[in-house]
Amino acid sequence: xxxxxxxxAPTKSSHQTxxxxxxxxxxxxxxxxxxxxxxxxxxxxPEVYKRHLYxxxxxxxxxxxxxxxxxxxxxxxxxxxxxERKFKDKPDLKMALTSGAVSVKKLARVASxxxxxxxxxxxxxxxVLPKSALEVFVRDEKSVPxxxxxxxxxPDVNLAExEKSVPxxxxxxxxxxxxxxxxxxxxxxxGIDINQxxxxxxxxxxxxLAKEKQKLAKEAHAKAIELKKHGKKPxxxxxxxxxxxxxxxxxxxxxxxxxxxxxxxxxxxxxFALSQNHDPNFLAPLCREHHAIAHTIDxxxxxxxR
Ligand SMILES: [Zn+2]
Ligand SMILES: [Zn+2]
Numbered sequence: 001x002x003x004x005x006x007x008x009a010p011t012k013s014s015h016q017t018x019x020x021x022x023x024x025x026x027x028x029x030x031x032x033x034x035x036x037x038x039x040x041x042x043x044x045x046p047e048v049y050k051r052h053l054y055x056x057x058x059x060x061x062x063x064x065x066x067x068x069x070x071x072x073x074x075x076x077x078x079x080x081x082x083x084e085r086k087f088k089d090k091p092d093l094k095m096a097l098t099s100g101a102v103s104v105k106k107l108a109r110v111a112s113x114x115x116x117x118x119x120x121x122x123x124x125x126x127x128v129l130p131k132s133a134l135e136v137f138v139r140d141e142k143s144v145p146x147x148x149x150x151x152x153x154x155p156d157v158n159l160a161e162x163e164k165s166v167p168x169x170x171x172x173x174x175x176x177x178x179x180x181x182x183x184x185x186x187x188x189x190x191g192i193d194i195n196q197x198x199x200x201x202x203x204x205x206x207x208x209l210a211k212e213k214q215k216l217a218k219e220a221h222a223k224a225i226e227l228k229k230h231g232k233k234p235x236x237x238x239x240x241x242x243x244x245x246x247x248x249x250x251x252x253x254x255x256x257x258x259x260x261x262x263x264x265x266x267x268x269x270x271x272f273a274l275s276q277n278h279d280p281n282f283l284a285p286l287c288r289e290h291h292a293i294a295h296t297i298d299x300x301x302x303x304x305x306r
Contacts (some may be wrong), residue, residue, distance in 0.1 A: 010109035040100030041070045045077060046084035047098070079104045087112055090119035093126075102126045104136055113141045125296055138258075140293075143258060209249055216242055217279045224277035238278050239264055247278050254287035261287035267294050 011083060015023060045066060054065035062081070066072035080097065083104060084248055089093035093114055096102040104128050114122045125137060146180035173181065188194045220242070227234050246266060254261050266276065270282040 038070065038072070039103055040065075042072060042076060042080050042104055043098040043100040045072075045080050049081055076104055079108055083111060085108050087114075087119075088118045090114055090123075092120045092123035093298065096123045096126060105282070106131060109134055109138055113138055125293075128296050129292055133289040136289040137293050140258065209245070211247055213249070214281050216245055217281050220277045220279045228276075234276050234278075236272060238283065242278050242280050242283065246283060246285055250285050253285075255284045255291055256286065256290050259287055259290060261289070264288045265291045267291055269294075 045062060048065065049062045056061050057065070059065040059068065063074040064078050066077045067074070083097055083224065084094065086096060093107065093110075097104065097107055102123070108124050109124050109131075126134060129137060176184075184194050187197070223233055243266070250263070252262055252297070254263050265286055265288070267284045267286045268278075268282060269284055270279075272278075275282065284294075
């Protein structure tokens with residue numbers, strides 16, 4: 001057993017002498033070990049089941065064995081046995097289960113997208129991603145199968161239909177200023193094609209944004225060269241002009257197409273340590289979950305979804 005009992009809890013009197021920080025520290029340490037031991041115990045169950053060890057030791061079932069020895073629920077036991085069968089042709093996922101490296105809950109979540117080809121990668125993701133990010137990853141992978149499973153492709157028909165459907169609020173016009181609504185209606189009455197007008201305006205706006213972006217990119221590279229010349233390290237802080245540019249382009253939400261969550265971080269899609277600049281072409285506002293995913297997966301995966 002790894003240092004399960006090496007933590008120095010006070011032996012003399014009671015826990016009353018501990019500071020809040022110490023008490024909380026102990027809770028976290030013990031909790032961590034408890035959860036780890038629990039996962040390891042669950043990982044043993046498939047083998048116990050195969051050997052009928054529970055019966056040899058006088059338990060009526062594997063469920064009773066797990067409940068009495070470790071307080072594991074019937075549901076968890078069955079899930080572990082089911083997953084082990086499912087992972088027969090997926091050695092890395094099977095190892096993640098039997099070694100207790102990953103919880104059955106997380107493994108059950110990724111089981112639906114795992115194949116014998118992508119299983120190694122999926123096992124890695126399940127190990128490093130927190131549960132919420134893993135949920136998002138599985139959902140993304142189901143809607144737009146990509147990087148981890150290149151064989152699966154969405155049929156073209158589906159793509160076309162997705163593009164046609166109106167996303168979000170259909171009564172968008174009702175949100176416009178009354179004056180603006182009047183203006184548009186008047187133009188329409190005069191026979192001006194306001195559909196085309198708005199399309200043109202948006203296109204022009206996008207073109208301007210793109211131009212501004214390239215200008216900022218040039219400046220970012222020039223600045224990086226200048227700093228290097230003087231032997232200075234670039235700051236990790238992203239300049240306000242670039243932040244503004246990103247917000248004009250992506251709004252306040254995550255820049256992954258299918259994601260509506262608020263962006264919490266501006267992620268460097270090229271590692272900042274290597275690129276040493278804030279070229280906005282390689283910056284992406286991401287929500288917490290997609291940011292966690294971004295750090296476990298390569299760029300190609302992300303390019304597909306932006
Ligand atoms: Zn990042
Ligand atoms: Zn997101």
